[in-house]
Amino acid sequence: MRELGRIFLAGLAALLPAVVTLWLALWLLFSAERGLGSLVRMVLPDEYYIPGTGVVLAIGLVFAVGLLTRTEPVRRLFGFGGAIMDRIPLLKTVYGAFRDLVQFVTSDKKNSFDKVVMVRPGPDPEVELLGFVTREDFDGLPDGVGGEDRIAVYMPMSYQVGGYTFFLPRSRVRAVDMSMEDAMRMALTAGMSVKKDDLG
Numbered sequence: 001m002r003e004l005g006r007i008f009l010a011g012l013a014a015l016l017p018a019v020v021t022l023w024l025a026l027w028l029l030f031s032a033e034r035g036l037g038s039l040v041r042m043v044l045p046d047e048y049y050i051p052g053t054g055v056v057l058a059i060g061l062v063f064a065v066g067l068l069t070r071t072e073p074v075r076r077l078f079g080f081g082g083a084i085m086d087r088i089p090l091l092k093t094v095y096g097a098f099r100d101l102v103q104f105v106t107s108d109k110k111n112s113f114d115k116v117v118m119v120r121p122g123p124d125p126e127v128e129l130l131g132f133v134t135r136e137d138f139d140g141l142p143d144g145v146g147g148e149d150r151i152a153v154y155m156p157m158s159y160q161v162g163g164y165t166f167f168l169p170r171s172r173v174r175a176v177d178m179s180m181e182d183a184m185r186m187a188l189t190a191g192m193s194v195k196k197d198d199l200g
Contacts, residue, residue, distance in 0.1 A: 032058035116176045116183040119153055119168060130187050131155040132180065133173075134165065156187045 037054030068074040085095045115133035131153040138146030146152065146167050153173060156163035176183070 029055055036061070116178045116180060117153060117173045118176055119155065119166065120172045129155055130176075130183060131166070131173075132183070156184065 033052065033054035035054065036057045037049070040053050040057065041049055069078065082095075082099065086092045088095075117131050117133055118128040119131050121127065121129055132155075133151055134154045135146070135152035138150075138152075149169055149171075150167050151170060151173065152165055152167055154163055154165050178186075
C-alpha cells in the first residue's frame with residue numbers, strides 16, 4: 001500500500017506543475033479572447049471575425065501601454081492612479097505589495113537577487129541559513145534602515161508562502177556558488193532537492 005502511495009505521489013509531482021502552468025496559460029488566453037474578442041465583435045460582423053483576434057489585441061495592448069509609459073504624461077497618469085490606490089484602506093496593502101513584486105520581477109536592476117548566500121543567524125558558526133541578497137545599498141530609505149556595512153538578505157520559508165528580510169553585517173554572510181534557481185528549489189523543498197534531476 002505504501003508503494004502505491006509513492007507511485008501516486010511521483011505521478012502527481014510529474015503532472016501537477018505542467019497542469020497548473022498549462023491551466024494558467026489557457027486561462028489567460030481565453031480571458032483575453034473573451035474580453036477583447038467580444039469588443040471586436042461589437043464592431044466587426046461575425047463572418048469577418050478571426051478566432052484569436054482577442055489574444056493578438058491583448059498582446060498589442062500590453063506593448064502599447066509599455067510604450068506609452070515611457071512618456072511623461074502617461075507616467076504621471078499612472079502615478080496619480082497609484083496614489084489614489086495607496087489611500088484606500090486594505091486595497092493599498094494588496095496593490096502596493098503586488099506592484100512592488102511586479103516591478104521587482106520586470107526590473108533590469110534585479111541582478112543582486114542572483115547572489116546566493118549562507119547566513120550565520122547566531123553565535124554558533126556551524127549553524128547557517130540559506131538566503132538571497134536583495135539590497136547592498138540603502139540610499140533613499142529612511143534613516144535607521146540598513147547601514148554602511150550591512151546588506152539585506154531575504155530568507156524564504158519552505159512552505160512557499162513568505163519569508164523574512166534581515167539586515168545583516170557583511171561579516172555574518174558568505175557567498176555560495178549556486179544559481180538562484182537551484183537555491184530557491186533547495187529552500188522550497190526543505191533541502192530535499194537542489195537540481196531538477198533530484199525531483200525525478
